[in-house]
Amino acid sequence: MTGEQQAAQVQQERAITALAPLYVPACPGAGKTHVIVSRHFALPSGTLRQGRALISFTRTARDQMAERCRAEGRPDLVGFPHFIGTMDAFIWDFLVCPYLAADRAWQLSDSWSAVRATVELDRKVPLDAFVFTFDPSTGVESIPEHALDRSTQRMLSGSKKPWRHWENEAKRVRNQLKTQGYLTCHESRVLAWQHLQKRPDDVLVPLRSRFSEIVVDEAQDCSTTEIAILDVLHTAGLKLTVVGDPDQMIYGWRDADPQALADFTAKFDTTVQLTGNRRSTPTICALAATLRTGARPPDVSVAGHHDNPPVLILPTAFSTGAKALHTSGVPTAMVFCEHANQIGIPATSCLLTARRRSTLPIPSSERGGNPITRLARAHQVIASGTADADKLDQACRVAASTLLAYWFPHSAGSVSTICKAHDLYVGTLLRKSYAFLAALPHPHPKWSSDVNAAMKNLPRPASAAPEGTRGYLRGAPSVPRRHHPQETGLRMDNVHQVKGDQADAVLLMLPEPGTATRWHRGDPAKDEELRIMYVAVTRARRLLGLAIREDETDQITALLTQFKISHNVIS
Numbered sequence: 001m002t003g004e005q006q007a008a009q010v011q012q013e014r015a016i017t018a019l020a021p022l023y024v025p026a027c028p029g030a031g032k033t034h035v036i037v038s039r040h041f042a043l044p045s046g047t048l049r050q051g052r053a054l055i056s057f058t059r060t061a062r063d064q065m066a067e068r069c070r071a072e073g074r075p076d077l078v079g080f081p082h083f084i085g086t087m088d089a090f091i092w093d094f095l096v097c098p099y100l101a102a103d104r105a106w107q108l109s110d111s112w113s114a115v116r117a118t119v120e121l122d123r124k125v126p127l128d129a130f131v132f133t134f135d136p137s138t139g140v141e142s143i144p145e146h147a148l149d150r151s152t153q154r155m156l157s158g159s160k161k162p163w164r165h166w167e168n169e170a171k172r173v174r175n176q177l178k179t180q181g182y183l184t185c186h187e188s189r190v191l192a193w194q195h196l197q198k199r200p201d202d203v204l205v206p207l208r209s210r211f212s213e214i215v216v217d218e219a220q221d222c223s224t225t226e227i228a229i230l231d232v233l234h235t236a237g238l239k240l241t242v243v244g245d246p247d248q249m250i251y252g253w254r255d256a257d258p259q260a261l262a263d264f265t266a267k268f269d270t271t272v273q274l275t276g277n278r279r280s281t282p283t284i285c286a287l288a289a290t291l292r293t294g295a296r297p298p299d300v301s302v303a304g305h306h307d308n309p310p311v312l313i314l315p316t317a318f319s320t321g322a323k324a325l326h327t328s329g330v331p332t333a334m335v336f337c338e339h340a341n342q343i344g345i346p347a348t349s350c351l352l353t354a355r356r357r358s359t360l361p362i363p364s365s366e367r368g369g370n371p372i373t374r375l376a377r378a379h380q381v382i383a384s385g386t387a388d389a390d391k392l393d394q395a396c397r398v399a400a401s402t403l404l405a406y407w408f409p410h411s412a413g414s415v416s417t418i419c420k421a422h423d424l425y426v427g428t429l430l431r432k433s434y435a436f437l438a439a440l441p442h443p444h445p446k447w448s449s450d451v452n453a454a455m456k457n458l459p460r461p462a463s464a465a466p467e468g469t470r471g472y473l474r475g476a477p478s479v480p481r482r483h484h485p486q487e488t489g490l491r492m493d494n495v496h497q498v499k500g501d502q503a504d505a506v507l508l509m510l511p512e513p514g515t516a517t518r519w520h521r522g523d524p525a526k527d528e529e530l531r532i533m534y535v536a537v538t539r540a541r542r543l544l545g546l547a548i549r550e551d552e553t554d555q556i557t558a559l560l561t562q563f564k565i566s567h568n569v570i571s
């Protein structure tokens, strides 16, 4: 072990064992999840139920933490009295739901699009296009006009009604829905804040008796209201451990504010900083350092990789329809995968990302298509080997409904309904469906005959009653074209979705004109685009590729040369 690796280990140990209240600012790849889960393994003492709340911002992070506990043989750390969940779930379960009037059935949705509410004056606008914000220091709620997306701004620019009429109408529609029992996470946060102000003892006593510690992961994503809520809990004596990387703050639109986090964490007595990057090579750490505030030196790479490949610069012609063609005429993603493959990284360990999902060659509707195409896509999900639990579940359900349609040709409804009607256990069927999908060959134009033969030969439940070829799939699947990046099993998603994730090789698409100038002259403290680039590049373990506009190649290579970052232009 090198001295740097030892130092990183000592930092991690301190972050695991230091007493809360504790602030752990950490660089990318510092092992925040390891710290949080290891902290959880050491049982807290001294309070009634000795529970610990582990709060994260994404369902993926939540599932990772729970999975880590189970994998270490501690499933008991997942359930009561502990809590492992998202910030929204914590706020709803502990600060809002128990204190709502019992006279109606309350429903919490991610956004107003779930109830398809609209605001109508001289035109009709979806309610979820209006961004409600709340200032906890004044208790005032508003809808800033500048936060509207571009298409709503265009729509409202033709309206004869002034903005304040739209704002009032949006609030009226929202209030009416609230009266009917519908809430989004924004209303939930505001209610939490109000409950803490109006009836602090009711809210705080149950929290104190259940949790001896509340750990907040990815704290840089907290909105100002969430920080204000945590501040009340901290002031009331609840023990908080706050873990985060302020450089990865990419949720400005939901009111995350680096200054609010800095002011809040300054109140903590103990700070343990994690500066060893266990994920990325020195070259990737060096490039990442050019995208963050304060001209700080690169993080120390303690990943121990045996190589340190240069950054690949791929000049690309970006055009509509998510086409990104390298100067050689081949999709840039394919060129990148070939280079990754040359250093032993298969396409399934590569990640393609961009600020906008629309830049990525992802089919517009992954769920659409005829039954054979849906099954082919489900097969791809399984074959990729990298899909998350939700995607795997969806894929298995597609295969399960194909099997059920063949086994029970007269039954209709969802997988659960048909299973119930025929006394089948859904979990067993999904496992069988996984095996069925995994055994199928790669989709091709005559794939349906392979699928139908596999269905026929698959051991079936005793109650199944297939009728000849009823339920057989027909036609050709519309599988991705040859040389299409999707065909390689390459994983792709936008930066906000891959946050917290990692891959051996990452290709970041940068189609926006002016990226080079922005990178050169911009200030990451003020420019969220640069922070989004920072999050993207820090997902890479060994190889990083940048797909850039051809006319910006010289500027970007000059920049990398200036920072002494080794790179190769692939032309």
Ligand SMILES: Nc1ncnc2c1ncn2[C@@H]1O[C@H](COP(=O)(O)OP(=O)(O)OP(=O)(O)O)[C@@H](O)[C@H]1O
Residues within 6 Å of the ligand: 012, 026, 027, 028, 029, 030, 031, 032, 033, 034, 245, 278, 279, 499, 500, 501, 502, 538
């Ligand atoms: N103590 C450790 N020993 C060995 N590997 C570790 C240790 N801690 C973390 N790692 C590994 O380091 C990598 C980065 O860890 P992790 O994903 O938790 O980072 P992170 O701090 O959450 O990063 P980010 O904020 O950038 O997502 C992972 O592959 C993880 O398994």
